[in-house]
Amino acid sequence: MHGTSSSVSRNRSAAGLRFIIAAGALALSLGTALAQVAFDAPDSDYQGRVRASAVEQGKPIYSGSEIKVSGQDFKPGQSVTFLRGAQVLGEGPLTADQEGKFEVTFKLPEDAAVGTHPLVLTTAAPYHAEIVELKVSPQVPLSGADKFEVKDNKLVPGLYQSAYSAKSDAVFVTSAVGRPPVKASALVKVNPETLEIVAQVSPGEAPAREDGKEGGLYAVYGVAVDDANDTVWVTNTRQNTVAVYKQSDLSLVKQFEPGAAAHARDVVVDEKGGKAYATASGSPEVVVFDAKTLEPAGVIEIKSGKRGQNFSVGSLKFDADSGKLFTVSMSTDEVAIIDSASGEVEKVIPIKGSRGAIGVAYDGETKRVFVASQGSDNLLIVDTDSGETLHNVLVGAGALNVAFDPVSKHAYVSNRGAGTVTVVDTDGNIVANLENAPFANHVAVDDKGDIFAVNKAQGEDNPANDRISKITPKK
Missing domain, CATH: 2.130.10.10 (YVTN repeat-like/Quinoprotein amine dehydrogenase)
Known part of the structure; x- marks a missing residue:
């Protein structure tokens, strides 16, 4: 029993050392990566508003729907990107016009899950980020x-x-x-x-x-x-x-x-x-x-x-x-x-x-x-x-x-x-x-x-x- 216990202790010590080395390497890597990110001034007066709706007027958003996303009150020329996880939605960054508006359409996947999906909105020039929600509603068939x-x-x-x-x-x-x-x-x-x-x-x-x-x-x-x-x-x-x-x-x-x-x-x-x-x-x-x-x-x-x-x-x-x-x-x-x-x-x-x-x-x-x-x-x-x-x-x-x-x-x-x-x-x-x-x-x-x-x-x-x-x- 004593020998087994010593073996476990040695293994734990080795594992702990490997963790410290790995953590140090990660910190060094992260520090290098952060040093390469431009932490420019964020948008301190962000007023942007976003609305998502089905392209077909008055209809809910369903799986497979054509979606229209419109924004207003952004800074003219501000770049806007929507992401689900790490995946960019649509064809890439949008640019607010001289009135601070933009509009884009995209199609939801046919198998998009019903529920409220949190999406990430990020802007550049100036920078801002926030969570916006997209609700996909159920299509309950008529019956009875x-x-x-x-x-x-x-x-x-x-x-x-x-x-x-x-x-x-x-x-x-x-x-x-x-x-x-x-x-x-x-x-x-x-x-x-x-x-x-x-x-x-x-x-x-x-x-x-x-x-x-x-x-x-x-x-x-x-x-x-x-x-x-x-x-x-x-x-x-x-x-x-x-x-x-x-x-x-x-x-x-x-x-x-x-x-x-x-x-x-x-x-x-x-x-x-x-x-x-x-x-x-x-x-x-x-x-x-x-x-x-x-x-x-x-x-x-x-x-x-x-x-x-x-x-x-x-x-x-x-x-x-x-x-x-x-x-x-x-x-x-x-x-x-x-x-x-x-x-x-x-x-x-x-x-x-x-x-x-x-x-x-x-x-x-x-x-x-x-x-x-x-x-x-x-x-x-x-x-x-x-x-x-x-x-x-x-x-x-x-x-x-x-x-x-x-x-x-x-x-x-x-x-x-x-x-x-x-x-x-x-x-x-x-x-x-x-x-x-x-x-x-x-x-x-x-x-x-x-x-x-x-x-x-x-x-x-x-x-x-x-x-x-x-x-x-x-x-």
Whole structure:
């Protein structure tokens, strides 16, 4: 044993000596190499911006796609190179023109893997380097159309969300067109059988912005119904507030002042508890309102479970049976569960496999949360008891919103980039992938097993623009 031990020690000593010699040689080689590299002044005022898109306008980037990469705000004459690993993409360095712009196209390999690919951008004269991301989306084949009846109708431009009222037996739809100052916006009441417009109102003029520019309309985006008070709640995202309308004739009940809910996105109502909740997107806050007195009733702040990061609320779901609120964080890919009675955050759960979590739904029977993630093109199914992410389902480019139908026990995901609605069961199996319309934006359910999907416009003369679809499983 002693001889063996000495032999091992001698071998280790020799190996250690060889390592020291090799490390010294490497350091000498590296020093020589670095001495030959020109460490010229880096770009201390780098402003460059890069955008990658499919050459076919409005289409996602798929394996085999022709890609257009465009840049702006570079220094005139600056050389730009893109690399994946050590391999240069395209035909070599690009040169920014006199306006600091460039554009190049190249074709992705047919076998390019789905996912987000980090690429290295380097510039010369002056030097800069950074990571830019290229997302390759899944092509989920259409399927299951024979299992559903679908009818649709064109409504008004710029559809955003919809919500069904059992009391009024009506679907309320929001719309807004363009960037501030928004000049065209409407709250629309729709017959759920014929999908025809029953009533329509345009919101009022908003005050001028802080910079003195025109305020436009109090454009409406998120929507929820309160059947206990015969009202419809909407979010006025551009004015950082909310408003309340009557279900019966769409007359304005109350317009809250600008600033009541910063960049309000979604709104939901707890009819039994008499509260309305709006997500202040981009922040960790859910803003609370009294649904009867129509007064502000506090703020719920959500702390991320990830060190040094901030929860950033996206969509919002209220489950009446459990009295729980569910929201997801776009920045940290977490789901938060809030007890509506106490206003306390019960738990914050990390979502594995998610990038850019934005849509959320809940099934009280299985206690599973469904999360649509726009950055990873997938639906994540999370067990709220264990916190485990049970299923990761690729559903299509730009998974944006999700609704759960307790009648069929299926989740419906609107995929904005793919223009589809994917139907998924509670165990993560795709039941159907339905062609919907370009820019499928939102899905909502009624109490009978019907799903209402709305889409936005792609191009001015596309007949599929601005439609509401009613999707009903065949018996």
